[in-house]
Amino acid sequence: MARYTGPKAKIARRFNDPIFGHSKALQKKAYPPGQHGRGRRKKQSEYAIQLMEKQKAKYTYGVLERQFANTFDRASRKSGITGEILLQMLEARLDNTVYRMGIAPTRRGARQLVSHKHITVNGELVNIPSYVVQPGDVVGVREKSKSVEAITDSLANNSAQKYPWIEWNKTEMNGKMIALPMRDEIPEKINEQLIVELYSK
Template identity: 70%
Template sequence: MARYTGPKSKIARRFREPIFGPDKALERKNYPPGMHGASKRRGKQSEYAVQLMEKQKVKYTYGVLERQFENLFHKASAKEGITGELLLKLLEARLDNTVYRLGISPTRSGARQLVGHKHITVNGEVVNIPSYSLRAGDVVAVRERSQSLEAITVSVAGRKINRYAWLEWDANSFTGKFLTYPSRDEIPENIKENLIVELYSK
């Protein structure tokens, strides 16, 4: 199961955004990493560099590697509608992302681990594939024997009620529902998906 395992603070500093969640290193050093630190003069980035950076940021945010991301983009471009928005909707429909959005885990990487370790079910069946694509109406739940895990109970206790309009959550049964794909304005991440579309259209 391929995934990024490198330094997260360094990546967050590169994009100057807490893409892996709150990061004290990012607060202390709000400039890109490198041996010259904040004093290094950086030239103006090319159009290609800006587009590539945006793609990389989205990949790290959702925990998707290059081949998976490219496949998702081609899938989005084959559908009717705005390709960039469709790409984000497909990313949001991933099982690991939905587990994170439901508040079962405080991070996407933690959600990916819960899925991989068979703590999550979809429509009553155990699914251990983080990239599993949900459809409207799918029910995502924590397995009964996993509901007492400290990592899950602490995360669920700290979640906000009805934080995302496209999801439904029942705290009593540790069950959530993927109601529909979110609209673009409902996705809170700071992403300029049009730059990614421009990159792939070259």
């Protein structure tokens, strides 16, 4: 299964945003990576800014180029604001939903839990990270996996951050997606309009 396996700190420093979670490297070196990181030109072209925003969204949600392009294509065919629909579709991915529920501390960890068959949707085992969770679906931990240390530790350390579109049942170790999130409910610092402009060229 294809996925990004390169350095995370370098990507976070490129966008000056801890998109993979807390990063000490980002705190120590608040400038882009590379030989010319400190003295790099500040001014960027319009295309470069749009491309950077697309790359940031792609790395944030752990999606490869073709997957991202296909997701944008589906979003553009739906009625409504394309950028907002794009983010809703990315948020509805199973690996992202598992991460939002606190079952895994990172999206990369959530992807691994899904791939290793620890997660169910409506009681059925699903091991496809890109599976699209629909409003009303119940995502939970497989019965045999409820004692897995990585899962119990993540839930124990979870700051119980609540997302208005998710309803979590601590006892059953499952959660329901109540609705697709509105744009102002998604905490990611992504300017989706720049992505729309990039693909509109």
